[in-house]
Amino acid sequence: MTSAGTPVTPAGTPMAPVLYRVTGRHEETVDTVTLTLEPVGEPIQTPLPGQFTMMYAFGVGEVPISVSRIGPDPGAGSAQGAVLEQTVRAVGAVTRAVCGTRPGQVMGLRGPFGVGWGMETARGGDLVVAAGGIGLAPLRPVVLHALADRGAFGRIAVLIGARTPGDLLFARELDEWRARGVQVEVTVDRPVSGWTGHVGLITALVSAADVDPGRAVAFLCGPEVMMRVTAEALTGLGMRAADVRLSLERNMRCGIGWCGHCQLGPLLVCRDGPVVPYARAAPLMTVREL
């Protein structure tokens, strides 16, 4: 970091990408892929849960992508060291190119950027993690961090909304989280035959979360409307708006607050976010054209 807090890559500038090799690729859903990345040389700084990187598909372009695992996956036997996982949904030319990379290929990373979830401020209380769709990607490090430091947190409730059961991310991990004492509730908009989970909007799960609203911190990520209604449901249960944090998504380009593409009112989301307390985000989320 520079004195201003801007991450400097080993190339000596925050704008120069660092080379990472794809060492693993897992297709989460029909359009979403998790890549395992290992540095070719010097790594970027270790991200905090909630931070993102700019992923560069050479010759195509650069996109902001959430970090979905920090460090190696002990269950996958991946290499030790500065390993990252990033989960990408193919929605445009660049993300399609990123999703299309295969083990052995090299891509560029800049970052990590933004402020994280602030795990240290959640210690000692209960934890609510509410994710919609691809929003589970930046929240997975929260769950993994809390499980790795289980005694520092009270009860943990993970609430997940997805379009269909086939759209669930990290489906293979959810039972493991349950087995380790996490309350995991999943709801879908469109059930399929044999689905025994919840059906409906994620807000219906909020009252089922086994946490004390008076001593809980909530982390939310998903479509903005989903976060807004979930935050309202949580504050309706008695949580303070300052204890509900959202991860906002805007058009991040530089990642360091220089270019202004991701401006949201007084916020530059890449630098001041993406994680923002609901108390600060709420007045901005209903302003048209903002």
Added chain:
Amino acid sequence: MGETDGVTSGVLAGERFFAGVPEPHLAALAATAEPVGVPAGHRFFTEGGPAQRFWLLRSGKVTLDLQVPGRGAVVVESVPAPSVLGWSWLFPPHRWRFGAVAPEPVTAFRFDGAAVRELCDADARLGRDLALRFAQVMLDRLEATRVRMLDLYAHPEERR
């Protein structure tokens, strides 16, 4: 259906749905209720059937379904505990608009709808209070339904 302990005003006072209800009203409502436990697969009601009860779910969840020709009973929503199941008992013609099934074991307090309507007729304050509480449940589910109509998780190309 199995039964557990009795329903008292004190027990109802601990339920979020009844938070703040005066004790005499709780006592009157408790007299119309009984605790029930049902196994997975139990059908609470069927679309078109007489709506004579409502339930305060205490554990488990219930799925709401609608019979669709060629598709059978299609689940449209689930209602997890703690929540209220059933409001058609409150409105004429007192017929269920959807069906309801327990996909897993459920415990609940079951209320006698006709008896509660009589209580509401006899005590306008209780009636207004209860109607507002059910209206809040309906408001929440209406909002959830409207948000689901946005299909927020769809692939951007599908939304065009």
